[in-house]
Amino acid sequence: MQIDTQQLDKATYIKLYKKLLKPRLIEEKMLILLRQGKISKWFSGIGQEAIAVGVTLAMKDDEYILPMHRNLGVFTTRQIPLHRLFKQWQGKAGGFTNGRDRSFHFGTQDYKIVGMISHLGPQLGVANGIALAQKLKKTNKATCVFTGEGGTSEGDFHEALNIASVWQLPVVFCIENNGYGLSTPSSQQYFIEDLADRGAAYGIESHIIDGNNIAEVYEKMTYIFEEVRKKPKPVLIEFKTFRQRGHEEASGTKYVPDELMDHWKERDPVDSYENFLFEKSIIENSEIEDIKQTIKAEIDEHLKIAYDEPDIESTLEDESCDVFSPHKLKPIEIENHNTKSLRYVDAISAGLRLAMRKFNDMVIMGQDIAEYGGVFKITEGFVEEFGQDRVRNTPICESGVIEAAMGLSIYDIKSVVEMQFGDFVSSGFNPIVNYLAKVHYRWGQNADVVIRMPCGAGVGAGPFHSQTNEAWFTKTPGLKVVYPAFPEDAKGLLCAAVEDPNPILFFEHKALYRSLKSPVHEGYYTQEIGKANIVNSGNKISIITYGMGVHWALALLESYPEDTFEILDLKTLKPLDNVSILETVKKTNKVVVLQEDSEFGGVAAEISAWISEYAFQFLDAPVKRVCSLDTPIPFAENLEKIYLANSRLKQAVDELLEF
Known part of the structure; x- marks a missing residue:
């Protein structure tokens, strides 16, 4: 493995070493604690540390990064206090999820990190939403998101790449190709030599990088991020690497041939880099030992802090109250008592238009909603008033669009997603019930997303265009479900839904769109959600x-x-x-x-x-x-x-x- 480069100075080489070594030493300690029963589970990234560390160092601290469960180096490089990580893994209040989720299933706005969920794929689309916000606000920043080679088979991966390409978003997709999805080798997961080739299918620039070479990762990613900042575009990176431990510790590595394991152990990123530094006289053995002892002392110190914190306690009230982001609607009374007879469809359109004016960076997304105005013409004329940046036609990929809406919320931008028909929401079901619904309960992040759901029978549209599927969502804690019956209510409740920082499914009966007409107050007003x-x-x-x-x-x-x-x-x-x-x-x-x-x-x-x-x-x-x-x-x-x-x-x- 050729590590030497002409671009890095001695101080940078040593900095890379310290950052690379820290997650390795933490992992070695965690494996001991796992065997002692002091943590519940561990997903090891031993053998892959150079990717997380090199990528994170190449980014700016205020740029969002979306790691996975083998990316401990992201968290340590962003300098999260170790005791908070240790408390997170022990399920204590001083972690990031109040004991409600484990390992790296969390995010933190303080460090611009958005953690994974176990379904893996949705975070790719969320990264798109963050990158879209960056592009709309002209921040000249990049977003970075990780996935594994197994995750590239998920539909979310392909939807995310397609959206990023169509919208030219400043997002870098990082594939950590470690050869196995749990125990399934890559040869049984895809039929191409290099996953980087998938970029070409979406018109995306792609690169292959040696994921075990910290110097190469850092140097090449620094250049790539600089390019993405200067001219927003998506980039796909395939890091060739290998994990030396099991998918998680209980699964072991018996399925890996001995010769393959031996090959990659010779290319261990920490050992190889340490040998390189020693051979090039960049660092002495005594310095290496001093660095290791310093890190180990920090680990022990912060473990003690974590152990000293008592086990978490809570109450029924506290647990119930944290399902939703706190929101007390300040009722916006009807100031203009003039009314106008409006059809149900027109009342929704009026409410949506007024909300777009009130929240001047709010985004509407959906199929055919821009110039065409949507299949029900609710957003007709919106492009002329608000522009294509805020009224966005989307590809036919409900999951990816809902995930992008979640990303916009992380960047504090409200969004409304129109399902062309409420029936089609099944294609975006996972991010709604597993991401949007749970994100506040897990780590306090709001999901400021309204999903409009044209639904219902009476129009002779059959099994795929006439369902009223509200019960799919009322069962899921963390979602609000609104279903108005009259134009006046539809307008007021839609404005209230936009103001609410929680995810809301907003059902609109198609048969009422043009058959029902009644007086609606003019101007902007809201109605209380949850009041019959x-x-x-x-x-x-x-x-x-x-x-x-x-x-x-x-x-x-x-x-x-x-x-x-x-x-x-x-x-x-x-x-x-x-x-x-x-x-x-x-x-x-x-x-x-x-x-x-x-x-x-x-x-x-x-x-x-x-x-x-x-x-x-x-x-x-x-x-x-x-x-x-x-x-x-x-x-x-x-x-x-x-x-x-x-x-x-x-x-x-x-x-x-x-x-």
């Missing part, structure tokens, strides 16, 4: 519903005396307004819970269970759920009528009246 509304006061039966269900209930009311039904429009499904639910149950003593979604596991089931548990004493009859069939939603109009809950609502109401 009584749209008809009655005393015999409570119909608790939302979305299209509200209009089904109002239509049915025409066949009965006006005071028969108390219709409660939930408006928000998560958080649920249990106070209003309890009040209406107490008033009528009989309840129908109506939803358009299919029955099993839906929102109606949760409400029914809650009433049975907390309001049973006020009931004069069993709670009835009226839901659509437990089948996919069909296309033909007659079949759709059979499917929908509306066809069974009257019968349920009559049975309950007679009970």
Whole structure:
């Protein structure tokens, strides 16, 4: 391995050595503690340290870096106090996740590090979002993100590269090719010689770097980052390296041929570099020993600090309160009491336009939303007012776009993502439920993202364009789910959703877009998320519903005396307004819970269970759920009528009246 270079001076060589040695010595100590049962798990990066250290040193301290679980050198090079890392691995409060996640599954704005999640792929798209923010703000900074060779088979990798290429984002994708994905060798993961070749398919510059040569990594990456800062562009780097330990310690390395292991041990980045420094008389043995002893002393000192901190304690209240980023909406009252009759679709468009004016760096992303105005024309004319930087057409890659929205939030930029149809959100499900929903609970980072979800039946669009899939998300802690039924509410709740720093799924019923028109206050205003509304006061039966269900209930009311039904429009499904639910149950003593979604596991089931548990004493009859069939939603109009809950609502109401 040729380490010598003409570009580095003696001080830099020694600096590289100190930075390289530190994660190695920490790892050796951690392996001892693992065997002693003092930490729960360890993912070793022994053999790969030169990559994390060299890349991080080549970056500026205020540039974001997104490492993985074998990149201890990123954290040590960014000079995070070791006792905080040790506390993190011991699940103590002084770490970064309050004991809620382990190893390197955390981020820290203080050090501009955004840690991984176990699904690996989403962090690539998040890096795109951070790089997009840097480009929009003209910071002349780069972003760097790591993945392994196994992760390059994930769809997130390809979506991220495609978006970065199309948008020419200043992001450097680093592949640590260590030959194995757990125990599966590279020959069984992809059918090309070099993963760097994948860059060409996306029009991305790519390089192959010896990942065990700290001098080469540092020197080449310094140049690459300088180029990316000067002219924003994505770059793909493949680092050839090898991990000398198992995927994690319990898995071992028996699957690695002895000769392969011996080959890479001869190219150990720490030993090779140390020998080079000694042979070139850059450093003496005594200096090496002094450096090692200094680092070991620091490790021991900080371990003691970590051990001395008591085990973490918490309360039910504290754990529950940290699921969402704290946000107390300051209601923006309606100042202009003039109203204008607007269609549901126009009210959403108006709210979105006003939010874009209020938050002047907010970004909207989605398929065909720019010049075309979206398939429902909600963003028609937005490009002319706000420009293509803020109203961004996206490739067809829901996962990558949602991840980019998360990256924008890390850079303190709000964003709204339009699903062309709410059904398509399944292609972006993972980053929503595993990244956006959990990020505040894990390390205190908000996910300031609204995902608009055109949904619902009544338009004859069949199984892939007519679902109302809110129950996919109400089950996931950390997400808010909003589902307005009227134009006035849609506008106010959308403005409130944009202001909220938490991830929000905003459902909009397509059949209401152009069929429903009502007075809407002009100007910017917000409505409280989590507050239901009584749209008809009655005393015999409570119909608790939302979305299209509200209009089904109002239509049915025409066949009965006006005071028969108390219709409660939930408006928000998560958080649920249990106070209003309890009040209406107490008033009528009989309840129908109506939803358009299919029955099993839906929102109606949760409400029914809650009433049975907390309001049973006020009931004069069993709670009835009226839901659509437990089948996919069909296309033909007659079949759709059979499917929908509306066809069974009257019968349920009559049975309950007679009970």
